[in-house]
Structure formats: structure tokens, C-alpha cells
Amino acid sequence: xxxxxxxxxxxVQPGRSMKLSCAASGFTFxxxxxxxxxxAPTKGLEWVxxxxxxxxxxxxxxxxxxxxxxxxxxxxxxxYLQMNSLRSEDTATYYCTRxxxxxxxxxGVLDAWGQGxxxxxxx
Amino acid sequence: DxxxxxxxxxxxxxxxxxxxxxCLASEDIYSDLAWYQQxxxxxxxxxxxxxxxxxxxxxxxxxxxxSGTQYSLKINSLQSEDVATYFCQQYNNxxxxxxxxxxxxxx
Numbered sequence: 001x002x003x004x005x006x007x008x009x010x011x012v013q014p015g016r017s018m019k020l021s022c023a024a025s026g027f028t029f030x031x032x033x034x035x036x037x038x039x040a041p042t043k044g045l046e047w048v049x050x051x052x053x054x055x056x057x058x059x060x061x062x063x064x065x066x067x068x069x070x071x072x073x074x075x076x077x078x079x080y081l082q083m084n085s086l087r088s089e090d091t092a093t094y095y096c097t098r099x100x101x102x103x104x105x106x107x108g109v110l111d112a113w114g115q116g117x118x119x120x121x122x123x
Numbered sequence: 124d125x126x127x128x129x130x131x132x133x134x135x136x137x138x139x140x141x142x143x144x145x146c147l148a149s150e151d152i153y154s155d156l157a158w159y160q161q162x163x164x165x166x167x168x169x170x171x172x173x174x175x176x177x178x179x180x181x182x183x184x185x186x187x188x189x190s191g192t193q194y195s196l197k198i199n200s201l202q203s204e205d206v207a208t209y210f211c212q213q214y215n216n217x218x219x220x221x222x223x224x225x226x227x228x229x230x
Contacts, residue, residue: 035219037167044210044221044222044223044224045159045167045210045212045221045224046221047212047218047219047220047221050217050219059217059218061218062218095166095167100172104172104173104176105173106155106214107214108155108157108212108213108214108215108219109157109169109172109173109214110157110159110167110169110212111169111172111178112169113166113167113168114166115166116166
């Protein structure tokens with residue numbers, strides 16, 4: 001069974017940093033691109049960042065570029081999101097997602113989602 | 124950025140009815156479109172990809188169609204388990220973008 005388990009969320013002050021982790025199991029992690037998608041309270045979904053299966057390519061939405069870093073450790077089957085200079089508008093539930101890749105012809109098909117990690121940016 | 128306009132924002136229907144949810148892209152996305160279902164308090168789940176391909180395990184009552192800039196999700200014979208919010212997503216270009224969601228309730 002495919003499982004994605006996020007950790008590392010919580011309350012953080014504006015301007016500070018936080019790192020999210022996502023432990024993957026039930027599939028060969030190194031074969032899949034991965035992405036973070038966030039959802040502000042009572043709002044819709046917003047793509048944040050994507051990383052290729054081997055970590056060689058990364059993509060970010062403009063509002064987080066230069067502040068957030070997506071990375072992965074294939075030996076540990078773990079995805080990360082380092083978030084710096086956090087702002088109130090970054091407050092959201094952050095979902096770790098698997099990009100279906102070859103199974104679907106694109107990383108963009110998000111075929112597995114974690115339960116989400118809540119991040120609240122407030123003083 | 125490609126804008127995804129989803130309609131209606133909310134929908135009330137009776138058990139057994141057929142419902143349609145529309146998604147309009149601001150430019151051609153060449154069928155690089157997925158539909159997700161999110162039940163209250165839960166994570167989104169993939170329903171449809173490549174505009175019309177049904178994800179494993181999804182009931183055949185659901186179907187996707189469309190091309191170019193216009194896409195739709197159809198739910199036949201509405202069941203209580205279909206109560207959820209539905210989102211479309213384009214993955215033709217970065218940044219991947221989602222529609223605003225359609226909240227489906229039972230009448």
C-alpha cells in the first residue's frame with residue numbers, strides 16, 4: 001500500500017524557518033517525481049513545488065521561489081520542503097504528493113497524497 | 124499562468140441524479156487535465172487523468188471528457204459517497220494550477 005506521511009508542521013513566527021518531511025513507503029520512491037501542494041484554510045489547492053525522480057530538476061511557484069527548497073533522499077525514501085522567510089500567506093495544510101510519472105505520462109498526475117501537515121505562520 | 128475556471132462553485136443534487144462539473148482553461152492544455160475528489164477533513168484523491176482516463180478503483184459512474192480548453196466531469200446515478208468537493212487541475216505547464224473547486228451536496 002502506498003503511504004505518504006508528513007511531519008514537521010506547527011506554529012512558526014513570520015520570517016522564521018520550518019522544514020517538512022514526508023516519509024514514503026509501499027513503492028519504489030526513486031522511480032517517481034514528487035510534489036508539495038498546499039491548501040489554505042477553507043480554500044482551494046495550490047501547487048508549491050516539484051522534484052524529479054532523481055532530484056536533478058526542481059520547479060517552484062513564483063511566490064515561494066528563493067524561499068522554499070524541495071529536496072529528496074532516495075536512500076531514505078523521504079521528501080523534504082525547507083521553508084525560509086515564512087509569511088502569513090504561507091499558512092496552509094501542506095500535502096506531500098506522488099507524481100505518477102511513467103504510469104500516467106506526466107509527473108503532474110498526483111496519484112497519491114499524504115494526510116497533510118498543518119503550517120501556521122503567526123506572531 | 125494558466126487559469127482554471129471551474130463551475131459551478133456549489134451544486135445540490137438528489138440521489139440517483141446525474142451531475143456535471145465544468146472546467147475551462149485559459150489556454151489549450153492538450154488534455155493534460157486531472158480531476159480530484161476531496162471529502163471533508165480528508166486529502167484529495169485522484170479520480171480522472173489525461174482528461175478521460177479513470178483511475179483504478181474509481182467507480183465507472185464517473186467519467187471525464189473534453190479537449191482543448193473545455194473539460195467536464197460527469198457523475199451518473201449520484202450516491203451519498205459522492206458528497207465532496209471536486210477540483211480540476213492542469214499539468215500541461217508550470218505552474219500546475221487548480222480550479223477553485225465544486226462543492227457537491229445532497230438535496
